[in-house]
Amino acid sequence: MEVSCIILAGGKSSRIEEDKAFLVLNKQPLIKHVFNHMKNIFSDIIVVVKNEEQKNKMEKILKNVRIVEDKNEIFSPMAGIQEGVKHAANDYVFVIACDMPFVDEETVKILLSKIKEGVECVVYSKENRYEPLCAAYKKEIFVGCDLKGSLHSLINRTENKILIPFNEDRIFFNINTEEDLEFAEKTFK
Numbered sequence: 001m002e003v004s005c006i007i008l009a010g011g012k013s014s015r016i017e018e019d020k021a022f023l024v025l026n027k028q029p030l031i032k033h034v035f036n037h038m039k040n041i042f043s044d045i046i047v048v049v050k051n052e053e054q055k056n057k058m059e060k061i062l063k064n065v066r067i068v069e070d071k072n073e074i075f076s077p078m079a080g081i082q083e084g085v086k087h088a089a090n091d092y093v094f095v096i097a098c099d100m101p102f103v104d105e106e107t108v109k110i111l112l113s114k115i116k117e118g119v120e121c122v123v124y125s126k127e128n129r130y131e132p133l134c135a136a137y138k139k140e141i142f143v144g145c146d147l148k149g150s151l152h153s154l155i156n157r158t159e160n161k162i163l164i165p166f167n168e169d170r171i172f173f174n175i176n177t178e179e180d181l182e183f184a185e186k187t188f189k
Helices: 031-037 051-063 078-086 105-113 151-157 178-188
Strands: 003-008 045-049 065-071 092-097 119-127 129-138 161-164
Touching: 003 031, 003 078, 031 045, 031 051, 031 092, 031 105, 045 051, 051 065, 065 078, 078 092, 078 129, 078 151, 092 105, 105 119, 105 129, 105 178, 119 151, 129 151
Parallel strands: 003 045, 003 092, 045 065, 119 161
Antiparallel strands: 092 129, 119 129
């Protein structure tokens, strides 16, 4: 089954002073780490940014990929996903955040292998906690969603979902602070 990929790269980065997508980790911007894994899996990739400045900067880093602006006033993953869904060529989308450099191809391929007709979302889960920004969704479940709504709530309301148990938290580690970036740098070495 063909699946599109949406990389969210337009967040506020409120706990760190610059756009997370452009933070340098192991000599590359974070977005490049995520994109390099995704380009080996998906033929349809959409990177969602928040403004023209981010878009212009992103176009210098990533080539031959669609970069779209989420012009909603609301800064939320839901708003970014809804913008990405508008541009996705396929009925299912895999959603990932730009600040998750350790999500590898195997992790994504396992998740994608679970998608089947009628399933609305496939998500990694641990002790009632989801990883909603490393998950696959049927596009139509985002129609009419509250842009301020939580992905966790959306997953909870979804009847036809597949939860994949996981144990390794490092894979889903995301970078929110300078300390997180330092930890990630040490992990890469």
